[in-house]
Amino acid sequence: MTAEPVIDAQGDQTAARVPVTVRASLSPSRAADFKTCPLLYRFRSIDRLPERPTVEQARGTLVHAVLERLFDLPAPARTPESAGDLVAPQWDRLVTEEPELATLFAEGDAAAAQEFLRSAAALLEGYFAVEDPQRLEPAEREALISAVVDDELLIRGYLDRLDVAPDGALRVVDYKTGGAPREAFEARALFQLKFYALVLWRTRGVVPRVLRLLYLKDAEVCDYAPDAEELVRFERTVVALWRAIEQATARQDFRPRPSRLCDWCSHQALCPSFGGTPPPFPMATAAPDPLVDARSRPASPGADE
Numbered sequence: 607m608t609a610e611p612v613i614d615a616q617g618d619q620t621a622a623r624v625p626v627t628v629r630a631s632l633s634p635s636r637a638a639d640f641k642t643c644p645l646l647y648r649f650r651s652i653d654r655l656p657e658r659p660t661v662e663q664a665r666g667t668l669v670h671a672v673l674e675r676l677f678d679l680p681a682p683a684r685t686p687e688s689a690g691d692l693v694a695p696q697w698d699r700l701v702t703e704e705p706e707l708a709t710l711f712a713e714g715d716a717a718a719a720q721e722f723l724r725s726a727a728a729l730l731e732g733y734f735a736v737e738d739p740q741r742l743e744p745a746e747r748e749a750l751i752s753a754v755v756d757d758e759l760l761i762r763g764y765l766d767r768l769d770v771a772p773d774g775a776l777r778v779v780d781y782k783t784g785g786a787p788r789e790a791f792e793a794r795a796l797f798q799l800k801f802y803a804l805v806l807w808r809t810r811g812v813v814p815r816v817l818r819l820l821y822l823k824d825a826e827v828c829d830y831a832p833d834a835e836e837l838v839r840f841e842r843t844v845v846a847l848w849r850a851i852e853q854a855t856a857r858q859d860f861r862p863r864p865s866r867l868c869d870w871c872s873h874q875a876l877c878p879s880f881g882g883t884p885p886p887f888p889m890a891t892a893a894p895d896p897l898v899d900a901r902s903r904p905a906s907p908g909a910d911e
């Protein structure tokens with residue numbers, strides 16, 4: 607199994623350097639969708655059914671945006687107060703970029719909107735309970751990273767934060783803001799972090815020393831230390847997953863796999879496990895662009911990614 611480094615960069619510069627052999631791309635979110643429930647993958651990635659943003663997802667997006675901007679400030683200014691001051695302006699920016707977010711609250715329901723902003727600020731307090739951003743200088747934030755594995759599969763995604771120690775050790779940090787039961791989502795979160803670890807290892811030749819989940823609601827830290835052997839196995843898993851997706855697509859056969867995560871699925875009405883009928887399988891169109899933004903679809907049901 608081979609891997610070819612592509613790029614660590616923001617924006618679309620990746621396109622210029624993707625090898626011509628690449629014929630598909632996979633993000634951790636979409637891979638995790640298929641692992642969780644093949645039909646969910648189909649609804650999101652093939653039917654591309656719209657999903658209304660939920661309040662929980664919007665809160666997660668807002669908190670991620672604030673934490674990203676917080677590190678724009680000089681270290682001494684990264685205080686809980688300045689993080690709180692970023693909440694409303696960042697929400698305004700997100701709503702401007704995605705006006706549908708404004709529909710989360712009934713028109714004129716200022717109290718609900720205020721409560722939403724307060725709940726985001728409370729999550730930021732959880733952040734300050736587990737980290738001191740004045741002592742950190744992240745190497746990357748919201749960085750798009752990608753690598754080619756198995757010669758033809760581009761794996762890519764956005765990591766929340768990458769810290770690099772003076773000795774070159776890497777720490778991948780992922781903020782979790784969801785209120786969903788942790789046990790239902792932890793395997794998925796770890797899958798996502800291993801995905802990033804694999805990309806970093808393949809592009810930089812360094813296995814990240816720590817994969818860190820920061821649970822802001824509970825103010826808890828969960829650290830995981832991967833090793834190279836594990837990442838080799840994980841790479842095989844990702845490639846096998848992609849082959850399974852290709853097979854399912856060729857057969858137009860994506861089965862539901864009910865689980866606790868169904869409670870967060872937007873598509874129950876179309877799911878046979880809930881008495882629904884999926885729409886006809888879409889006619890084959892042009893091959894999907896392998897460089898479609900890995901974050902162009904909503905996060906997992908109920909999760910913040």
Ligand code: SF4
Nearest residue numbers: 643862863868871877
């Ligand atoms: S409701 Fe559950 S089984 Fe059905 S598509 Fe959604 S996640 Fe899959």
